Structure formats: C-alpha cells, structure tokens
Amino acid sequence: MSNNIIIGIGALVIGGAAGFFIGSGNEKIVEVEKIVEVEESQASTLDAVRAKGFIQCGVSQGLPGFSNSNDDGKWTGIDVDLCRAVAAAVFGDADKVKYTPLSAKQRFTALASGEIDILSRNTTWTMTRDTQLGLNFAGVNYYDGQGMMVPKSLGAKSSMELDGANICTNTGTTTELNITDYFRANGMSFNLVAFEKADEVVAAYDSGRCDVYTTDRSGLAAQRTKLTNPDDHMVLPEIISKEPLGPVVRQGDDSWFNIVRWALRAMINAEEMGISSANANSMVTDNNPAIKRLLGSEGNFGQELGLSNDWALNIITQVGNYEESYERNVGPNTPLKLDRGVNALWSDGGILYAAPVR
Numbered sequence: 603m604s605n606n607i608i609i610g611i612g613a614l615v616i617g618g619a620a621g622f623f624i625g626s627g628n629e630k631i632v633e634v635e636k637i638v639e640v641e642e643s644q645a646s647t648l649d650a651v652r653a654k655g656f657i658q659c660g661v662s663q664g665l666p667g668f669s670n671s672n673d674d675g676k677w678t679g680i681d682v683d684l685c686r687a688v689a690a691a692v693f694g695d696a697d698k699v700k701y702t703p704l705s706a707k708q709r710f711t712a713l714a715s716g717e718i719d720i721l722s723r724n725t726t727w728t729m730t731r732d733t734q735l736g737l738n739f740a741g742v743n744y745y746d747g748q749g750m751m752v753p754k755s756l757g758a759k760s761s762m763e764l765d766g767a768n769i770c771t772n773t774g775t776t777t778e779l780n781i782t783d784y785f786r787a788n789g790m791s792f793n794l795v796a797f798e799k800a801d802e803v804v805a806a807y808d809s810g811r812c813d814v815y816t817t818d819r820s821g822l823a824a825q826r827t828k829l830t831n832p833d834d835h836m837v838l839p840e841i842i843s844k845e846p847l848g849p850v851v852r853q854g855d856d857s858w859f860n861i862v863r864w865a866l867r868a869m870i871n872a873e874e875m876g877i878s879s880a881n882a883n884s885m886v887t888d889n890n891p892a893i894k895r896l897l898g899s900e901g902n903f904g905q906e907l908g909l910s911n912d913w914a915l916n917i918i919t920q921v922g923n924y925e926e927s928y929e930r931n932v933g934p935n936t937p938l939k940l941d942r943g944v945n946a947l948w949s950d951g952g953i954l955y956a957a958p959v960r
C-alpha cells in the first residue's frame with residue numbers, strides 16, 4: 603500500500619488474510635490486519651473536531667500510567683495527557699476530549715475508519731504500521747522495550763532460563779512477534795497463551811496459568827500493580843526489543859498530523875526551557891526569544907498550525923510540560939516507579955529531542 607491512500611469514514615474494508623503471519627507451533631499470529639481498501643476524500647480532521655467540539659481519543663482498556671479511568675470515569679496517563687494537550691491547543695480547553703477504550707487488536711481499524719481522531723495508546727512505531735496501514739506516527743512520547751516478568755518462586759534470573767515456558771501476552775501486539783523471534787533466535791521452545799483483553803492476561807498470569815508475562819516494560823510495571831501479591835514477582839533484566847511508543851493519526855491529513863506532532867514537541871520543549879504549568883503565564887514576557895516564540899508572545903507559530911498563537915501556552919498551563927506529565931503518571935513517585943532513563947531530555951543524557959519552534 604502506498605502513500606496515495608485516501609480514507610473515508612464507513613468505507614473501510616479489512617483484509618483479514620493480509621496480515622503478517624508467524625507460525626509458532628499450531629499458532630498463527632496476526633499482528634496487524636492490513637487495510638486493503640479505503641475510498642472517498644478525507645475531510646479535515648481539524649474542521650471535523652471543531653464542528654463537534656471535542657477530540658475523540660483512542661486509548662487502552664486500562665493501563666495505569668498510560669491511559670486508565672477511575673471509578674468516576676476520569677481518564678489519566680501520559681497517553682491521555684497527549685490528547686488533552688491537543689485539545690488545549692485546538693480549543694484552549696484540555697477537557698474537550700472523549701475517550702474510546704480499545705484493545706490492541708481493535709486500535710488501528712478504529713483510527714482508519716474515523717471512529718477516533720487520535721490513537722494514543724502505548725502503540726509501538728514499526729515500519730509495517732507506518733507504511734501499510736494508511737496511518738502516521740506523530741512522534742514518540744515514551745521509549746520502551748519488551749521485558750518478561752516471572753514469579754520469584756520460579757527461580758529464574760534470566761530469560762535464557764525460560765526454555766519450554768508458558769508465556770502470557772496480548773494479541774495484536776508487537777509483543778507476540780518479538781517473543782517468537784527471541785525464543786527462536788535462542789533455540790528455545792515456548793507455548794504462547796495470548797488474550798485480547800489485557801486484564802485477561804493479568805488474571806491468567808496471576809492464577810499461575812503462565813510462567814511468564816511479557817509486554818513492554820512500562821506495561822509490566824503497570825500490570826504488576828494489579829497482581830494479588832506484586833512483590834512475589836520480578837522483571838527479568840533482558841530487554842528484547844525496541845518499543846518506541848507514540849500517538850498515531852490517519853495518513854493524508856498533514857495539518858492534523860502537524861498539530862499532534864507539535865503538541866508533543868511543545869511539552870518537551872517547555873521542559874527543556876524550564877517552562878511549567880506553574881510559571882508559564884509569567885514567562886510570556888521573558889526576554890528569551892525562544893521562550894517568547896513557544897508561548898506566543900513573538901511570531902505567528904500557532905497560526906501556522908491553524909490555531910491561535912497561545913496554543914502552546916494553553917498546553918503548558920493546562921497539562922504541563924513533559925516532565926510534569928511523566929512524574930505525575932509513571933515516574934518514581936507513582937505506583938509504576940519508572941526512572942526517566944532514556945526518556946530524559948537529550949541535554950540530561952536521554953534521547954528526548956524536540957525540533958525547535960522557529
């Protein structure tokens with residue numbers, strides 16, 4: 603499939619047999635279903651979003667730290683913050699978001715069909731997903747890698763000791779593909795037990811049906827909190843893949859793509875410049891021209907996105923900079939307890955590096 607895909611709402615045909623198969627014993631793994639035909643011209647997502655008054659954001663069915671809802675139906679997480687940032691940029695109101703919980707398997711179809719405006723759901727940027735689905739990744743909001751969790755009682759200290767293991771995971775994920783590669787490459791056998799719903803994976807692992815729970819390491823940190831006795835489990839040291847997680851939009855709508863991409867960059871640039879929700883309003887009059895450009899007191903950068911010039915100021919005051927979002931949702935003081943690691947700014951030894959506003 604090439605760049606000339608045009609997506610029309612309601613005109614989506616899925617070719618179930620056109621997925622990517624890897625045989626593992628009797629199992630056939632379909633990581634993505636290929637969208638084989640789409641037609642009609644695509645209306646501007648920005649216009650459509652403005653007309654309805656909110657952004658429809660595709661999230662997970664409940665992954666603490668990334669996208670998770672509480673008893674009152676309030677969604678939080680770094681993926682939720684990305685959608686809130688786009689709403690702040692577009693409407694000046696981060697609350698103008700509605701959420702669609704999606705399984706890994708459902709997510710790309712929901713985006714391609716127009717059911718959602720952004721997919722922000724711990725989704726790994728891979729070449730196939732970027733080139734074959736009529737979708738575009740707008741950036742990376744969390745650099746991750748796949749890991750394995752085991753009960754401490756198993757006595758394993760390395761994933762190289764897992765020959766013959768029963769392994770639980772989610773269907774429709776890169777996880778299935780990576781685990782297959784890893785065991786094959788190391789000449790080990792395994793039995794994959796895959797479920798569509800994440801909580802089914804948690805329940806199966808918690809009940810002892812599997813020796814191993816594998817997913818993104820951030821996902822392991824999140825799902826571990828749901829186990830009966832989290833302290834009885836450990837994450838093994840090996841990181842077996844690259845999982846750059848980020849927001850996805852439909853291909854062919856560059857204006858919307860730019861808005862999502864720059865909303866994320868605004869949060870990262872704000873951290874780099876020391877602009878936070880607490881000081882953003884007072885920094886509008888700062889002498890630093892780069893700060894003025896980001897906050898809209900110099901230049902017309904918002905207008906160039908089709909937005910108002912206070913687009914980034916609204917993101918920062920209402921959602922915060924990247925560091926605030928990270929610390930609030932997944933950082934050391936949350937149940938996930940994840941250090942910044944490679945997700946630190948490039949200037950702090952990490953790999954977060956946002957193009958400048960100029």
Ligand SMILES: N[C@@H](CCC(=O)N[C@@H](CS)C(=O)NCC(=O)O)C(=O)O
Pocket residue numbers: 662663664665704705706724725726772774775776777798799800817818821822825845847
């Ligand atoms: N990053 C991987 C895995 C994503 C994934 O779906 N992970 C599971 C396990 S952490 C998940 O999000 N579960 C939550 C849910 O399905 O709501 C991918 O994009 O394929």
